[in-house]
Amino acid sequence: MALLETRELSKSFGALTAVNAANLRIEQGTLHSIIGPNGAGKTTLFNLLTGQFPPSAGQILFDGRDITGTRAHRIAHLGLARSFQRTNVFPAFSLLDNVWVAAFACSPSWRGLLWRRTDRYAEVTARARAALSDVGLAERAHHLAREISHGEQRQLELAIALAAAPRVLLLDEPAAGLSPEETRRMVALVRQLKGRYTIVLIEHKIDIIMSVSDRISVMHFGALIAEGTPAEIQRNPEVRRAYLGGMAA
Amino acid sequence: MLAAVIVLPLAVRPAIATEIWIFAIFGLGLNLLLGYTGLLSFGQATFFGSAAYVAGYLLKHYGIGLFPALGVGAGIGALCALLVGYLCVQRSGLYFIMLTFALNQLFYFVAYQWTSVTGGEDGMPGVPRPPLLGIDLRSPLAYYVVVSALFLLSLWAMKRIVESPLGKILQAIRENEVRAEAVGYNVPRFKLLAFVIGGAFSGFAGVLYAMLFGIVPLESIGFVFSGNVVFATLIGGSGSLYGPIIGSMVFIWLSESMSVMWARWPLLLGVAFVIVVLFFRGGVVEAWSRLGKMRWRFSKRAS
Numbered sequence: 020m021a022l023l024e025t026r027e028l029s030k031s032f033g034a035l036t037a038v039n040a041a042n043l044r045i046e047q048g049t050l051h052s053i054i055g056p057n058g059a060g061k062t063t064l065f066n067l068l069t070g071q072f073p074p075s076a077g078q079i080l081f082d083g084r085d086i087t088g089t090r091a092h093r094i095a096h097l098g099l100a101r102s103f104q105r106t107n108v109f110p111a112f113s114l115l116d117n118v119w120v121a122a123f124a125c126s127p128s129w130r131g132l133l134w135r136r137t138d139r140y141a142e143v144t145a146r147a148r149a150a151l152s153d154v155g156l157a158e159r160a161h162h163l164a165r166e167i168s169h170g171e172q173r174q175l176e177l178a179i180a181l182a183a184a185p186r187v188l189l190l191d192e193p194a195a196g197l198s199p200e201e202t203r204r205m206v207a208l209v210r211q212l213k214g215r216y217t218i219v220l221i222e223h224k225i226d227i228i229m230s231v232s233d234r235i236s237v238m239h240f241g242a243l244i245a246e247g248t249p250a251e252i253q254r255n256p257e258v259r260r261a262y263l264g265g266m267a268a
Numbered sequence: 269m270l271a272a273v274i275v276l277p278l279a280v281r282p283a284i285a286t287e288i289w290i291f292a293i294f295g296l297g298l299n300l301l302l303g304y305t306g307l308l309s310f311g312q313a314t315f316f317g318s319a320a321y322v323a324g325y326l327l328k329h330y331g332i333g334l335f336p337a338l339g340v341g342a343g344i345g346a347l348c349a350l351l352v353g354y355l356c357v358q359r360s361g362l363y364f365i366m367l368t369f370a371l372n373q374l375f376y377f378v379a380y381q382w383t384s385v386t387g388g389e390d391g392m393p394g395v396p397r398p399p400l401l402g403i404d405l406r407s408p409l410a411y412y413v414v415v416s417a418l419f420l421l422s423l424w425a426m427k428r429i430v431e432s433p434l435g436k437i438l439q440a441i442r443e444n445e446v447r448a449e450a451v452g453y454n455v456p457r458f459k460l461l462a463f464v465i466g467g468a469f470s471g472f473a474g475v476l477y478a479m480l481f482g483i484v485p486l487e488s489i490g491f492v493f494s495g496n497v498v499f500a501t502l503i504g505g506s507g508s509l510y511g512p513i514i515g516s517m518v519f520i521w522l523s524e525s526m527s528v529m530w531a532r533w534p535l536l537l538g539v540a541f542v543i544v545v546l547f548f549r550g551g552v553v554e555a556w557s558r559l560g561k562m563r564w565r566f567s568k569r570a571s
Binding site: 093103116134137 | 428429431432433434435436437439440443444446447448449450451452453454455
């Protein structure tokens, strides 16, 4: 059974149909990528999956449970964590506080919410530190988020998602705006996380996608037009016409 | 802070010193919204005034004790904040500010019209200052001791709150609302919680204020009062726990001492406010820490 599934999921903004009857199945433990040209509706699909806004039609199932229309903060508690395409952190917080807040949100109990000092939550702090070291930022824990480089902010973006100890990790272009060297590091990082989490990845850089993905879905004008292994997708004539061909030309 | 509590009545009259700490408690309540959650509540006097009226009425007509009055005040402040906050957190930005202001005006006009209870424009005089465990509090110094102890207690409570997970979550909402929601916090619910706690502190201060002057003046629920506490907090520094305390020292001291000498003293406040906004966004607290850094650099160069 698929861990995360959408059935005929649609979202319209006025006359624009950003996502059109999408049927997506994400199997447990896989790295499933979603590719497609700019404006194909990939980020909108993520926003639907994480409850940023409700769909116009269709269903979302997580672990067999209908979560359609559930609000974003509830979805996070169910175990879906996302990173954002545009860096979206807490700028005036230290890196540790950035991940701490995310780790606390999904801790099993909020006892002492109003009066216990934050440094008395050993389990939450340990989880936060683990998330930082997973992305290689452990040494910078006490720097402020607004003072680190763009590449490091992208790593932090990922760490915030990891800190929630999610069951599914939704990564929206983790390598956006990174230098070739930083991109290599990010790809290595995603590869490390593969297997530990079920990952849904949106990415533009086609070579990254082909090398890390188990499955690939192709999105074009809001619709999912193909799905398969990297090799199958490369051979698919419709995909070549819609996307790969368009890039080569 | 303990030293400040002891020294202050030597520097100014006990009544003024008392008013400073009361205003500081009021500011602590506002600052949870303004400084920590990033919500500009322009109607904090709603909670201050409502609590003062209700507790004042019970003190005057039913002769309740000091602690019940304070409990009622904090409760009324929290309850009004729950109502007002529930409506306000649905909106953000300018609309949020205007809603807090409009609801403040609504409460003000209720107090203004309901003369049989509130005394309307004349205020509600004759609020007694009940004894504490048999100790008479009618002397200004005795009341000062009680108020300053309650102030220290409030400061301690607020310190616990801002250093708790809640404090961190509210700051996370201030920093980035969308991300706070995405990592799993019900943002409107947390804003409402900040309102209720801030309202309780403000209501608590309102009752102390009524007992200080023996009257609940109509202004105590008016928008000028709401503006004053925002103003004092910004001057002191909204980013820190101690900002509203320093702000209320500056504000009350200036308004009490200057108003005797010079009727147009608010001009001075205007100038102070412009300086803060242009040069020291973090208020007196930031100015002080910058001064400290400058001295440190200077001494390093000298050695």
